[in-house]
Amino acid sequence: MTRLASLFLLTALLLPAQDPRFTNLMKDLLIFDAHIDTPRYFADENYRLRDRHNYYELDIPRMREGKLGAVMFGLYAQPQDFPPERWLPRALETLEALHAEVEANPNDMEFAYTAADVERIHKSGKLAALASLEGGHLIADSLGVLRLFYRLGIRYMTLAHFASNNFADSMTGQPIHTGISPFGRELIREMNRLGMIIDVSHISDKAVLDAVEHSRAPVIASHSSAKAIAPIIRNMPDNVIQTIAKRGGVICLNFHAGYLDKAAYDVFFRNRPARDAEIKAVTDVKPVDWEKVRAIQRKYFEKMPKVDVSVLVRHLDHLAKTAGVDHVGLGSDFDGISGMAPVGMEDVSKYPTIVKGLMKLGYSDQDIRKIMGLNLLRVLRQNEEVSKQQ
Ligand SMILES: [Zn+2]
Numbered sequence: 001m002t003r004l005a006s007l008f009l010l011t012a013l014l015l016p017a018q019d020p021r022f023t024n025l026m027k028d029l030l031i032f033d034a035h036i037d038t039p040r041y042f043a044d045e046n047y048r049l050r051d052r053h054n055y056y057e058l059d060i061p062r063m064r065e066g067k068l069g070a071v072m073f074g075l076y077a078q079p080q081d082f083p084p085e086r087w088l089p090r091a092l093e094t095l096e097a098l099h100a101e102v103e104a105n106p107n108d109m110e111f112a113y114t115a116a117d118v119e120r121i122h123k124s125g126k127l128a129a130l131a132s133l134e135g136g137h138l139i140a141d142s143l144g145v146l147r148l149f150y151r152l153g154i155r156y157m158t159l160a161h162f163a164s165n166n167f168a169d170s171m172t173g174q175p176i177h178t179g180i181s182p183f184g185r186e187l188i189r190e191m192n193r194l195g196m197i198i199d200v201s202h203i204s205d206k207a208v209l210d211a212v213e214h215s216r217a218p219v220i221a222s223h224s225s226a227k228a229i230a231p232i233i234r235n236m237p238d239n240v241i242q243t244i245a246k247r248g249g250v251i252c253l254n255f256h257a258g259y260l261d262k263a264a265y266d267v268f269f270r271n272r273p274a275r276d277a278e279i280k281a282v283t284d285v286k287p288v289d290w291e292k293v294r295a296i297q298r299k300y301f302e303k304m305p306k307v308d309v310s311v312l313v314r315h316l317d318h319l320a321k322t323a324g325v326d327h328v329g330l331g332s333d334f335d336g337i338s339g340m341a342p343v344g345m346e347d348v349s350k351y352p353t354i355v356k357g358l359m360k361l362g363y364s365d366q367d368i369r370k371i372m373g374l375n376l377l378r379v380l381r382q383n384e385e386v387s388k389q390q
Contacts, residue, residue, distance in 0.1 A: 022356065025365050030122050031351050032070040032373030034156075034252035034329055035132070035201075035223040037336030039073050042097040045290050049101055050108075055294055057334035057347040060108045060127075065349035069122040069373060070112065072156060072222065073098050074336060076134035079163040084137075088145065091138040095131055095152060102129045113153055115381035132199065132222065135161030136168065136187065143190050155380065156197035156222060159184065159211060168211070169204040171233060180210035192216045195387030197379060201254075201331070205240050217386035218248035218379045223331035225259040226318045229311075232258070232265045238322050245323035248382060250375045252331030253315050257307040257340045260315060267304045268340070275300040297338045309344030313357035316371060325367045329376040330354070 038058045041047035052061040058071075075098070077090035102109045110121045112128035121128035131153045137160070139145040146157070159165075159180070164173035167184035177184070188211060191198055198219040200208040212219055221244060227235035234254075241251055258265040275296060282292045319328040334341070334348060344353055351372070358368045 019359075021365070022352075022359065025355065025368065026067060026352060029067065029355070029369060030069045030118075030373035030377065031067055032072075032118070032128075032330070032376045033068065033334070033348075034072045034220060034250075034331035034376055035074050035254075035336070036071050036332060036334045036348075037074045037076065037134075038334070039075055039094040039098040039101070041335065042101045043094050044288075048104075050105055055339075057332075057337075057339075057341065060105060062347050062349040063127055064108075066347075066351040068127060068348050068351060070118045070128035070130065070377075072130045072132045072376075074132050074134045074222075075138070075154075076161065076336075077138065079135065079137050079161055079165075087135075087138050088140045091133060091149075095149075095154070098129065098131055099153070111153060113155070114384060115377050118377055118380070130155050133157040134199075135159075135165070135202075136184075137161065137163070137165045141166055141183075143187065146187070146190060146196075147194065150194045150196050154196060156199045156220060157191065158199040158202055158222060159187070159207065160203050162202065168207045170202055170207075171204050172202070175204060175206075177207075179204065179206040180214065184210075185214050188214045192383075192386055193390050195384045197383045200244065200249075202234070205237065208236075208240050209243055212243050212247050212249065215247070217383040218250070219244060220249055220329070220376065220379055221251045221331070223254040223333040223336075224251060225254045225256070226315050226322070228322070229315055229318055230260055230262045230265065232262060234259055241319065241323050241327075245327035248327075248379070250327050250329045250379050251319050251323060252329035252376065253312065253319065254337075255312060255332040255334065255341055255345055256337040257301075257304060257342050260311045260342060261305070261307040264304045264307050264340075268300075271300050271303060294339070297340075301338070301340050304340070307342045309342045309350070309353055310357065312342050312345055313354060313361065316354070316358065317361055320363075320367075320371065325363075325370055326375055326378075328371045330372065 049060045075094040077087045109127045112118045118128040159168040160170040164170045169175040199222045201221045201224045225235045227237045258268040278296045
């Protein structure tokens with residue numbers, strides 16, 4: 001690159017940061033991410049949020065850089081990775097690890113239980129940490145366990161994960177109920193009564209439509225991308241997106257490079273068996289050498305075509321045009337995507353790039369505030385209100 005070209009690039013990179021509109025907007029913007037999976041690292045790898053890392057996607061220094069304000073942390077035990085008797089203990093252990101990590105960093109984080117908590121904690125300059133469960137299989141088919149999870153801070157639950165369960169069909173599992181089962185409808189009633197948001201990511205299209213029909217409160221898709229742009233199984237078609245939106249719900253965009261771009265997904269999908277076998281060979285040896293696991297993940301990620309952050313912004317724009325700007329949010333799936341993030345959106349320090357991208361597309365400040373966090377906050381509050389009415 002010539003000196004002139006590099007000077008030009010440098011100016012282009014610096015200019016938006018000096019844009020007074022951008023600076024002003026960033027001052028008090030609430031960035032609220034609906035799905036980040038870091039807690040298992042606290043539990044398994046002694047990953048500490050106060051330290052800066054050159055791997056994984058969230059820690060306090062990078063969260064500060066990216067002006068992240070609130071996170072719904074995801075707790076999970078993939079049904080295919082753990083025997084059934086480990087599902088509930090695993091959910092509890094990672095929830096305990098999350099609470100402990102928040103308590104260990106009182107100057108930077110605080111646990112939030114309500115929408116009002118999120119606003120107060122954000123105003124105080126700390127990160128509001130919330131918790132969620134990824135998969136109905138984690139409550140051992142017990143509504144009593146669900147109620148206890150609500151007390152412990154769980155504010156949404158994904159009805160099913162990668163496999164169908166007694167409540168709902170998964171998008172990636174064998175359909176067994178043609179949507180939501182009668183027990184699933186009972187679960188939805190109880191979640192509405194508690195004020196726990198129903199999350200429809202991962203479940204089959206029919207299950208989403210059933211959930212929206214039976215829920216008295218707006219639902220979320222906590223980490224889903226648009227099928228119209230990237231036609232892969234985990235993404236949502238426009239008619240499903242519109243049905244969620246019509247009942248006040250929010251679709252929070254998944255940042256996984258393979259979910260944003262079909263060509264990237266195809267390479268990911270083709271290599272997955274080989275990748276998973278290599279990872280299994282490493283994780284079978286205890287104590288696990290996690291750096292070796294990350295090296296395998298990096299090796300396979302490098303085989304995928306690069307996906308630029310502009311594709312991510314294009315998905316947001318599509319969601320806003322399809323569902324309405326009141327029904328779009330962020331659900332990065334950071335620390336759940338094994339490092340497969342788009343170029344320019346490598347970790348939580350990069351959220352301001354999305355703000356710039358939306359500004360470039362002509363979105364107003366108020367619309368950007370909604371997409372970056374206020375829509376999700378509104379749904380949390382509406383679920384609290386529906387609960388109070390019962
Ligand atoms: Zn997921």
